[in-house]
Amino acid sequence: MDMDSRQMSILLAYMGLWIFSLLQVAHTAPSSPVECPGSSGIGCTVSNAYGAWPDRSTCTVAKVLYPTTEQELVAAVAEGVRDQMKIKVVSRHSHSIPKLVCPGGEQGMLISTRDYASVISVNTSTFTATVDSGVGLRELVDAIAQYGMALPHSPYWDGVSVGGLLSTGAHGSSLWGRGSAVHEYVIGMRLVIPASPEEGFAKIIEVLEGDDDLNAAKVSLGVLGVISRVIFTLQPLFKRSVTNNFISDAALEDNIISFGLQNEFGDVTWYPSMGKAIYRLDNRVEINTPGNGVNDFLGFQRTPSVIAIAERSTEESSEVKMNAESKCEVAEVQIAALLAVGTGLKNDGISFTGYPVIGYQNLIQTSGNCQNGLDANPLPLLCPWDPRIKGIFFHQTAVSIAISRIASFISDVKKLRSARPSSLCGVDLYSGFLMRYVKKSDAYLGKTEDVVDIDITYYRADNATTPRLHEDVLEEIEQIALFKYQGLPHWGKNRNLGFETVTSKYPNLPKFLDVRRRFDPQGLFSSEWSDAVLGIASGGVSILKDNCALEGLCICSEDRHCAPDRGYLCKQGKVFSNARVCRYEPF
Numbered sequence: 001m002d003m004d005s006r007q008m009s010i011l012l013a014y015m016g017l018w019i020f021s022l023l024q025v026a027h028t029a030p031s032s033p034v035e036c037p038g039s040s041g042i043g044c045t046v047s048n049a050y051g052a053w054p055d056r057s058t059c060t061v062a063k064v065l066y067p068t069t070e071q072e073l074v075a076a077v078a079e080g081v082r083d084q085m086k087i088k089v090v091s092r093h094s095h096s097i098p099k100l101v102c103p104g105g106e107q108g109m110l111i112s113t114r115d116y117a118s119v120i121s122v123n124t125s126t127f128t129a130t131v132d133s134g135v136g137l138r139e140l141v142d143a144i145a146q147y148g149m150a151l152p153h154s155p156y157w158d159g160v161s162v163g164g165l166l167s168t169g170a171h172g173s174s175l176w177g178r179g180s181a182v183h184e185y186v187i188g189m190r191l192v193i194p195a196s197p198e199e200g201f202a203k204i205i206e207v208l209e210g211d212d213d214l215n216a217a218k219v220s221l222g223v224l225g226v227i228s229r230v231i232f233t234l235q236p237l238f239k240r241s242v243t244n245n246f247i248s249d250a251a252l253e254d255n256i257i258s259f260g261l262q263n264e265f266g267d268v269t270w271y272p273s274m275g276k277a278i279y280r281l282d283n284r285v286e287i288n289t290p291g292n293g294v295n296d297f298l299g300f301q302r303t304p305s306v307i308a309i310a311e312r313s314t315e316e317s318s319e320v321k322m323n324a325e326s327k328c329e330v331a332e333v334q335i336a337a338l339l340a341v342g343t344g345l346k347n348d349g350i351s352f353t354g355y356p357v358i359g360y361q362n363l364i365q366t367s368g369n370c371q372n373g374l375d376a377n378p379l380p381l382l383c384p385w386d387p388r389i390k391g392i393f394f395h396q397t398a399v400s401i402a403i404s405r406i407a408s409f410i411s412d413v414k415k416l417r418s419a420r421p422s423s424l425c426g427v428d429l430y431s432g433f434l435m436r437y438v439k440k441s442d443a444y445l446g447k448t449e450d451v452v453d454i455d456i457t458y459y460r461a462d463n464a465t466t467p468r469l470h471e472d473v474l475e476e477i478e479q480i481a482l483f484k485y486q487g488l489p490h491w492g493k494n495r496n497l498g499f500e501t502v503t504s505k506y507p508n509l510p511k512f513l514d515v516r517r518r519f520d521p522q523g524l525f526s527s528e529w530s531d532a533v534l535g536i537a538s539g540g541v542s543i544l545k546d547n548c549a550l551e552g553l554c555i556c557s558e559d560r561h562c563a564p565d566r567g568y569l570c571k572q573g574k575v576f577s578n579a580r581v582c583r584y585e586p587f
């Protein structure tokens with residue numbers, strides 16, 4: 001495809017929607033993941049921020065409560081336990097991709113932490129902060145910076161809550177010190193757990209550093225009870241100096257480990273189809289180093305709805321025409337544009353004028369500007385994945401591979417790329433392979449070794465029965481990461497197959513399950529999904545049916561799991577012979 005037609009389609013969409021939008025009320029806030037037919041909080045559904053669960057089902061709940069104080073939180077849990085309801089906690093925005101927030105059955109109770117976010121209490125002599133679980137990451141890091149303190153690591157997307165990011169093991173990138181997982185900086189937690197009728201059906205427990213149970217509570221998938229408060233250990237506020245180095249990926253497997261060891265906050269964004277990678281040289285500098293830089297990552301900036309819609313329609317048209325080359329061209333333009341604006345780094349908080357960009361930790365580590373949509377005239381500005389528009393829609397595979405095996409993984413990906421050079425262009429449209437470092441953890445469900453975490457985001461069709469262009473290549477990479485190299489799936493991302501065999505990858509899982517049995521013996525905070533993931537239910541995480549492999553609900557074992565009517569058959573992997581992938585081999 002030529003760029004002219006892409007630009008034309010964007011322009012046309014822009015004009016069309018410009019007129020359309022004059023008639024519409026523009027959105028200001030992201031859509032709520034919880035929707036109820038009336039105002040009673042009864043008969044509601046819950047989704048994630050992307051508007052679709054991996055299996056595209058609807059999660060129905062009987063009741064939603066919005067506690068504002070710990071007392072109300074205890075009362076909410078007590079009500080659920082008394083009535084023997086399945087219970088789950090959902091944050092304001094619900095960014096986990098798997099169904100972790102869906103209570104078991106269809107008559108469960110949802111406790112939203114949307115309004116449970118008033119406490120951020122900083123102690124400047126002990127360098128700690130005590131925080132309500134509903135507090136957003138952005139609010140947290142900005143509040144503690146006011147006191148001259150910093151949380152050294154966090155996810156890059158700041159639209160998540162403290163309770164949600166901890167429960168799924170969220171992280172940044174570092175092999176230094178305690179590493180990049182936020183839970184490594186937790187020194188205490190208060191949880192509300194089920195209790196006997198004599199105790200009033202719910203009680204508060206405090207788990208502090210030194211207590212083994214904290215290793216379960218820090219990363220819990222939400223199955224232990226409700227997190228009420230978290231105590232973080234903090235560091236004095238510091239600045240960081242960031243320089244992006246966009247170079248050939250020829251030596252990636254040789255230098256991926258040394259790069260991580262040399263750069264405290266370094267990460268690598270690998271664009272496999274381009275044969276290049278952005279090495280982010282990112283290190284701590286003295287607090288008095290000049291610079292008021294801000295990281296406003298381009299992919300998380302407010303986007304005019306028409307642009308998001310045009311991007312999606314361009315991608316769909318490449319898919320329908322089975323034209324991977326057109327994706328390569330768009331990816332090249334997009335990456336050039338990304339680099340031209342320093343990926344969204346702004347030296348003075350306003351514009352990018354060159355490297356290094358130096359700024360305060362809270363303004364460099366994490367961003368998420370689109371979360372607060374704008375009622376701009378004439379166009380609403382929002383996150384490009386906002387489910388209220390037909391914008392981008394994707395799968396996300398995020399797997400952590402031990403540093404001892406990461407070089408082999410990279411070599412395998414390169415072999416698949418050589419065999420079909422344009423097959424990975426679709427990935428480059430979504431920030432390539434984001435490679436971040438995470439250290440071995442004491443948390444029972446934390447990383448079991450020092451790892452490189454790889455985030456891969458890619459096209460998801462509107463219809464679950466529609467195959468993707470070159471889908472066999474990404475499926476093979478996914479299975480190489482998960483099964484050849486025994487990678488650990490991110491708890492809050494991934495498709496169902498990501499959790500196949502996961503129980504065998506966590507030697508401390510029995511200890512975790514023991515804590516679960518003590519905290520919630522009836523399993524009220526467990527669901528079909530968490531039981532499948534943790535091996536409590538025997539059925540497993542896969543859903544076997546026609547077309548199931550297209551959406552990662554299963555690994556194909558028969559052609560009908562792919563799309564045989566469209567020429568996609570279940571075949572052996574090319575590099576990993578144990579892989580089973582849906583390959584386009586018509587006739």
Ligand SMILES: *[C@@H]1O[C@H](CO)[C@@H](O)[C@H](O)[C@H]1NC(C)=O
Nearest residue numbers: 121122123124125126127128
């Ligand atoms: C900070 O922690 C110290 C030591 O535990 C305690 O004595 C002090 O009262 C705390 N300050 C605040 C403001 O909570």
Ligand SMILES: *[C@@H]1O[C@H](CO)[C@@H](O)[C@H](O)[C@H]1NC(C)=O
Nearest residue numbers: 056461462463464465466565
């Ligand atoms: C998906 O496509 C199939 C086959 O074309 C069709 O039968 C089905 O109705 C579609 N489903 C949805 C939800 O559009």
